[in-house]
Amino acid sequence: VAKQKTNWDNLVENISQNEWYDTILDNKVLFGIGTVVMLILAIILYGMVGGNNEAPDFTLRDTEGVTFSLSEYEGKKVVILDFMFSTCEPCEKLVKEAIEPYSKKMDNNEVVIISVSVFGEDSEKTLREYAEGYGWRHALDIDPNNSENKGEVTLDYKVTGTPKIFIIDKKGEMTYSHTGPISESELSNEVKKAQTGQGGVVNLQQSSIFLFAVGAGVMVFFSPCSFPMLPGY
Known part of the structure; x- marks a missing residue:
C-alpha cells in the first residue's frame, strides 16, 4: 500500500525541485562557511551588546527638588530601582507587600530605594x-521643569509595564529584574x-540573540543535512 503523502512531504518535494535549492546543494562548502560566519558574528555581537548588564546611568530631580544620578551610588550602595506611578494598583501591591516592609529593616548605609x-x-x-507617605526617594521620569528628562529612563530600561523593579549592585550592574508584585522575602x-x-545577570539588549536564532535557523533549515531531522520526512 502506497504511503499517503502529507502536506509536509509535498512541501519538501516542492522545495527540492526548485533550482535555487539545487544551487545550495552544489555549494555545501560555501554554505558551511556562511553558517560558521553567522555563529561568530552572533557571539561577537553578544559580547559587545547582549552580554552587557551595566545599569544605564540617569540624572533626575526628586520630589524634594534635589538632583541626583544613579552613578553616585556606585561603589557605595545596592540600588532598588522601582518603576511605578501613584495610581497603579499592582505598584501599590508591590510597595505594601515588599518595598515598604523591607525599607523598615534595611541598612540605609548599604541599600537605597529609588521609585x-x-x-x-x-x-x-x-x-x-x-511620596510623603514613604521614606525613600521618588522622582518623575518626565520632568516638566527639565527639558532633558522626557522619558529616556523608561526607554533605557525597556519599561513597558508597571511595576518594574531592578536591583543594581555596587558595581553598577543589574542582578535582578521583575515585572509585577513580589514578596518582601524575595x-x-x-x-x-x-x-x-551571587546575583544574576540582566541583559536589556537581546538583539544579538535574536540575530543568532534567525540566522542559524535559516542556515539549518536550508541545510542538506536538516531534512532527515524534520518531522514527517
Missing part, C-alpha cells in the same frame, strides 16, 4: 504628595545576592 514615576501618569504635585533575598556577588 521613578513613568508614562507621564503623575504630576509633580501628585507624586510629591504620594526582595530581601535578591538584595542579599547582589551584596554578596
Whole structure:
C-alpha cells in the first residue's frame, strides 16, 4: 500500500525541485562557511551588546527638588530601582507587600530605594504628595521643569509595564529584574545576592540573540543535512 503523502512531504518535494535549492546543494562548502560566519558574528555581537548588564546611568530631580544620578551610588550602595506611578494598583501591591516592609529593616548605609514615576501618569504635585507617605526617594521620569528628562529612563530600561523593579549592585550592574508584585522575602533575598556577588545577570539588549536564532535557523533549515531531522520526512 502506497504511503499517503502529507502536506509536509509535498512541501519538501516542492522545495527540492526548485533550482535555487539545487544551487545550495552544489555549494555545501560555501554554505558551511556562511553558517560558521553567522555563529561568530552572533557571539561577537553578544559580547559587545547582549552580554552587557551595566545599569544605564540617569540624572533626575526628586520630589524634594534635589538632583541626583544613579552613578553616585556606585561603589557605595545596592540600588532598588522601582518603576511605578501613584495610581497603579499592582505598584501599590508591590510597595505594601515588599518595598515598604523591607525599607523598615534595611541598612540605609548599604541599600537605597529609588521609585521613578513613568508614562507621564503623575504630576509633580501628585507624586510629591504620594511620596510623603514613604521614606525613600521618588522622582518623575518626565520632568516638566527639565527639558532633558522626557522619558529616556523608561526607554533605557525597556519599561513597558508597571511595576518594574531592578536591583543594581555596587558595581553598577543589574542582578535582578521583575515585572509585577513580589514578596518582601524575595526582595530581601535578591538584595542579599547582589551584596554578596551571587546575583544574576540582566541583559536589556537581546538583539544579538535574536540575530543568532534567525540566522542559524535559516542556515539549518536550508541545510542538506536538516531534512532527515524534520518531522514527517
